[in-house]
Amino acid sequence: MPDEPVTVLVVDDHPVFRAGMATVLGDLPGITVVGEAADGAEAVAAVARLAPHIVLMDLRMPGVGGLEATATITTRHPDTAVVVLTMDEDDDSIFAALRAGARGYLLKEADGTDIHRAVLGAAHGEALFGPRIAQRVLAHFASPHAAADTAPFPQLTDRERQILDLLSRGLDNTAIARRLTLSEKTVRNRVSDILAKLRARTRAEAIALARDAGLGRPG
The missing domain is CATH 1.10.10.10 (Winged helix-like DNA-binding domain superfamily/Winged helix DNA-binding domain)
Structure with missing residues (x-):
């Protein structure tokens, strides 16, 4: 990625949180917020229009949710990376997001430093997770049962x-x-x-x- 500000689209159905996050991101060095969206459908349309480097994506939203939007965006716009920012820390949500193409996964309790690092890292092709999320990912792949599920569609609960x-x-x-x-x-x-x-x-x-x-x- 060239040496230019990382452009970010903030997606969340709560307007106060969305506006607050846009303000936080806008104050961080090397980041420019180019838009906001209230659900997955708006996010997909905004990415097509704005071509941001990063989408900061909530998962649970009315209508088109974050998982579906993430899969659509990463398929249609491979140059745009999705970083999940959510309250969901269960294994199903984490691995569903990764399978949908997310390049990072943070909890909403993350501080500005973690978000800054995740956004800049994703823009340079890195995959970053919050501390508790990283522990879950490592534990999953360290488990002898990680690949043992023979039921169809093991990515589903x-x-x-x-x-x-x-x-x-x-x-x-x-x-x-x-x-x-x-x-x-x-x-x-x-x-x-x-x-x-x-x-x-x-x-x-x-x-x-x-x-x-x-x-x-x-x-």
Whole structure:
């Protein structure tokens, strides 16, 4: 990357946090904030328009979530790096983000120094994580069970695989929610995460992948 300010797009559905983060970043040396977005759909459109070096991405947002947006951005705009900034520190979220193409993962408790280092590092092709996230990543790959899962789509959680199976059987969100005793909003969010993890653009594409892998069968 040439010696120029690193341009950043801030994506978060909370306007106060988003504005505050834009202010913090704007005060850091070598960084210029070029835009903000309130959800994944806005983020994808803004990246196409602004071509930032870095997208600082929340995960949990209404509509198009951060995972789906990350997968879309990293596929369509490989010169733009995504750094996740979220409250989610569970393994499922961390590894789903990495599989979607994220180049860094920080928690919202991170201080300005950590964010500064992660943004500049990602702009130069490095992958940086917050301390607790790094421990989880190392522990995962040190585990003898890390590659032992033979179930289809090991990147999915058991619940996500269950929902995908029901989708493949032709059930809609309402029917899945009733079957699994979940809210429709929860099912909708899980379906969005499934599409991002499978890098599927539509439900139909995800269903086709699932059926090819043997899901959606009776029994």
